[in-house]
Amino acid sequence: MRIARWDDAGTVGEGFVIDDRVVPFPGGLTVAQVLALGLHTAKWLSDRVTDHGVPLADVRLLAPLVPAAIRDFVAFEEHVEGVSAGVEGKSDVAAEWYEAPTFYFTNPHTILGPGEPVAPPVTERLDFELEVAVVVGAAPGVGESNLTADEAASVVFGYTVMNDWSARDLQGREMKVRLGPAKGKDFGMSLGPWIVTADELEPYLDADGFLAVRAEAYINDGLIGEDLVSNMGWPLPELVAYASRNSRVVPGDVLGSGTVGNGGCLGELWGRNGALTPPPLTEGDVVRLVVEGIGELSAEVGPAVTGPPLPRARVRSRARRR
Incomplete structure (x- = not known):
């Protein structure tokens, strides 16, 4: 369906x-x-x-749902290797990455639907991210907290294509503060074109429970990257299970797989190439993401939006009394 x-x-x-x-x-x-x-x-x-x-x-x-919450993971080792070099200036994968699937929360109020242009902030390193997203539904007898992997699999209602737009220069500055990403990400996330229910993609599950579908990214009809979603470090239900640990996942939650490897974003390629090649996205570029068994999600880059000025942090005396 x-x-x-x-x-x-x-x-x-x-x-x-x-x-x-x-x-x-x-x-x-x-x-x-x-x-x-x-x-x-x-x-x-x-x-x-x-x-x-x-x-x-x-x-x-339109976007196929209005998410209750959005968690976006970083579950592809190849992506981490490349982006660490391109955004953070280091090419190694932190040992902690292998211990558990890490994610961040992003903004459910700036979701974009198929064909809806993105309005980025002023940035010199605009990027896309090709991902598959899990959409959570209800399942009989299954709760919302501390799910096992099997229980989590039963609440996977379906899948959609995700494009996590990214301003890499803003993201790089924010990550140096040991928190983020924030304004490097929350200006837009595209979802669509629809939700394909989990039963439709069961034939693509491999023996270890990974979703072995092909994912491709194009800019202006030129192939930029391609990968199998099964190259991620954890199968998708395990991401749902981890998200539920000491917390809750509810119907309408969206969980991104993280960006696929082998050119699933420009940032990975910049890290590997040691230069901004291919070049960052600019106004008028069309990004088209295709995931086997799910569909195609396209959007054009619109003009950048200049936000109102914000002053730097004030130097304070650190007095302890008035």
């Missing part, structure tokens, strides 16, 4: 993509409600569709 949200002449629709048509959920349900009901209910609803919907070509696809 493919599940999507769309704009039809100013009206938002939510439902299934069936062949070349979009069809609303029975009963007027939303994507958020279906995620909370779980994959079994989604299948039940799909069997009861009677509306013929409208042609996919006649609507504008």
Whole structure:
């Protein structure tokens, strides 16, 4: 099943993509409600569709969900090697990376849908990141905290393509403060074109539970990078399980795989090449990400937005009394 949200002449629709048509959920349900009901209910609803919907070509696809929260992991060793050199000036992978799948939280309020241009900050190193994202749903008898890997697999409702846009110069400055990324990342994240339910991709799971689908990145139709998602350090359910440790994962949460290797972003290639080649993204560039079994997500780089000025930190006396 493919599940999507769309704009039809100013009206938002939510439902299934069936062949070349979009069809609303029975009963007027939303994507958020279906995620909370779980994959079994989604299948039940799909069997009861009677509306013929409208042609996919006649609507504008939106981001397939409004995430409850977004965690983005860094689960590909090859990506870490390259970006560490290109952004942080060191080519080694920290020993701590191998101990557990690390992630950061990002902004659910700047999600972009398919074809929606990104408006970056002023940056000299604009980059993309090719990722697969897990969309969490409900599963019978499974809670939200301290999940095992098997329990986590059961709450994987489906997958979508993710582009974690990045301003690498801002990110590099922020990471030196031992916190971040922040403004180097939170200006935009693209998701889409739809959610493909987990059962559709079961044939791509290898013997160790990794999702062996091919992922490709193009800039202006030129192939920049390609990788198998199964080259990540942990299978996707283990990312969900780790996120739930002493915490909660809930329906509507989105968890990014992290950027694939072998050119899944420009930052990795800059680190390996020792130079800004290929060049950073500029206004008018079109980034197209293709993931086997899931779909294609494209967006154009829009003009940079200059934010209001912010003064430097003030030098204070550090007095302990007024």
